[in-house]
Amino acid sequence: MLNIIWPVFIIISIIYAFISGNIENISNGIFDSAESAVSLTITFFGTICLWNGIIEIAKKTSIMQKLAKLLHPLICFLFPEIKKESEAHEEISMNIIANLLGLGNAATPLGLKAMKTMQKDNPKKDTLTNSMAMFIVINTASIQLIPTNVIAIRSSLNSTSPSGIILQVWVATIVAAIVGVTATKIFMKRF
Amino acid sequence: MVNFLSASAIPLIILFIVIYGLKEKKKVFDIFLDGAKEGIEIVIQLFPTLLGIFLAIGLLRNSGIIDFIINIISPVTNILKIPSAVLPLAMLRPISGSASMGVAIDIMQKYGVDSMIGKIASTIMGSTETTFYTIAIYTACVKIKKIRFVLVAALLADLAGMITSVIICQILS
Numbered sequence: 001m002l003n004i005i006w007p008v009f010i011i012i013s014i015i016y017a018f019i020s021g022n023i024e025n026i027s028n029g030i031f032d033s034a035e036s037a038v039s040l041t042i043t044f045f046g047t048i049c050l051w052n053g054i055i056e057i058a059k060k061t062s063i064m065q066k067l068a069k070l071l072h073p074l075i076c077f078l079f080p081e082i083k084k085e086s087e088a089h090e091e092i093s094m095n096i097i098a099n100l101l102g103l104g105n106a107a108t109p110l111g112l113k114a115m116k117t118m119q120k121d122n123p124k125k126d127t128l129t130n131s132m133a134m135f136i137v138i139n140t141a142s143i144q145l146i147p148t149n150v151i152a153i154r155s156s157l158n159s160t161s162p163s164g165i166i167l168q169v170w171v172a173t174i175v176a177a178i179v180g181v182t183a184t185k186i187f188m189k190r191f
Numbered sequence: 192m193v194n195f196l197s198a199s200a201i202p203l204i205i206l207f208i209v210i211y212g213l214k215e216k217k218k219v220f221d222i223f224l225d226g227a228k229e230g231i232e233i234v235i236q237l238f239p240t241l242l243g244i245f246l247a248i249g250l251l252r253n254s255g256i257i258d259f260i261i262n263i264i265s266p267v268t269n270i271l272k273i274p275s276a277v278l279p280l281a282m283l284r285p286i287s288g289s290a291s292m293g294v295a296i297d298i299m300q301k302y303g304v305d306s307m308i309g310k311i312a313s314t315i316m317g318s319t320e321t322t323f324y325t326i327a328i329y330t331a332c333v334k335i336k337k338i339r340f341v342l343v344a345a346l347l348a349d350l351a352g353m354i355t356s357v358i359i360c361q362i363l364s
Contacts, residue, residue, distance in 0.1 A: 049234070
């Protein structure tokens with residue numbers, strides 16, 4: 001996708017700059033962009049590595065398994081076709097917990113494992129089941145309690161309150177999840 | 192109250208995780224170092240994308256074409272009360288994670304990280320996912336081609352998340 005968008009952006013900008021007489025501006029800006037990419041990357045080293053370290057501790061403890069148990073009623077509601085105590089049930093809960101904690105790196109491998117487990121019971125191997133569809137939509141809605149990356153970036157940019165957007169993220173992510181789940185429940189009966 | 196809750200969230204999480212690690216007798220510092228090492232790779236992988244996106248976005252902005260496009264669509268966005276500066280972000284968000292992160296950072300630098308637009312950009316980044324990528328890897332790993340309604344449902348959720356981000360940031364500011 002970006003293989004199309006990126007060159008289009010560059011081509012139209014440079015042509016437009018020639019037409020509108022902004023070509024000097026553009027020329028100065030090119031190396032400024034490179035410089036700011038470098039300086040930002042350096043500040044990211046601190047914040048992103050810090051979070052990754054803290055999160056690694058959480059991953060190595062039993063916090064995630066314990067939290068996953070709290071989710072059982074929710075999972076039964078979202079995935080009525082998945083049996084309780086099954087392997088898929090367990091993997092789905094772990095994936096959702098990892099998402100909730102902002103552990104994107106841990107959530108994806110767990111999610112892929114859950115997909116493979118659900119595929120075993122799939123009668124039509126080339127088509128998503130209802131549970132798989134619901135699972136993917138929930139993963140794209142990104143339900144997060146701690147938006148770790150955004151907070152890390154905000155503090156790199158000298159925000160006075162890097163975590164000041166947590167409440168807003170909660171509200172937006174919950175609305176997105178409700179819309180996604182409702183749409184999925186409606187669509188799965190018709191398509 | 193909102194500020195206090197937001198400010199205490201991070202220290203409390205760190206405290207909780209460290210104490211929990213100690214309770215389970217883990218070597219917390221060694222584990223922390225392992226995690227931090229992984230972070231280096233994430234940042235190094237992010238750099239080339241950031242460079243490429245900053246170049247493209249810098250060109251778009253310095254050429255004046257972004258202002259030109261924003262002027263054209265602003266009557267529509269004004270009615271919906273969407274700050275037009277976040278539109279490029281909203282359009283890129285479902286397509287590429289690192290590219291949209293680059294655009295969000297650009298917005299935060301230009302308008303201020305604590306400005307309304309900076310907060311909206313942060314909230315959009317925190318509350319939505321790279322939908323196309325997620326669907327692609329989750330279906331590819333089990334070789335599924337027929338994805339039924341999933342893209343539509345996921346994009347609906349994204350749209351709802353973005354609109355809510357805009358509204359909630361305006362309410363809470």
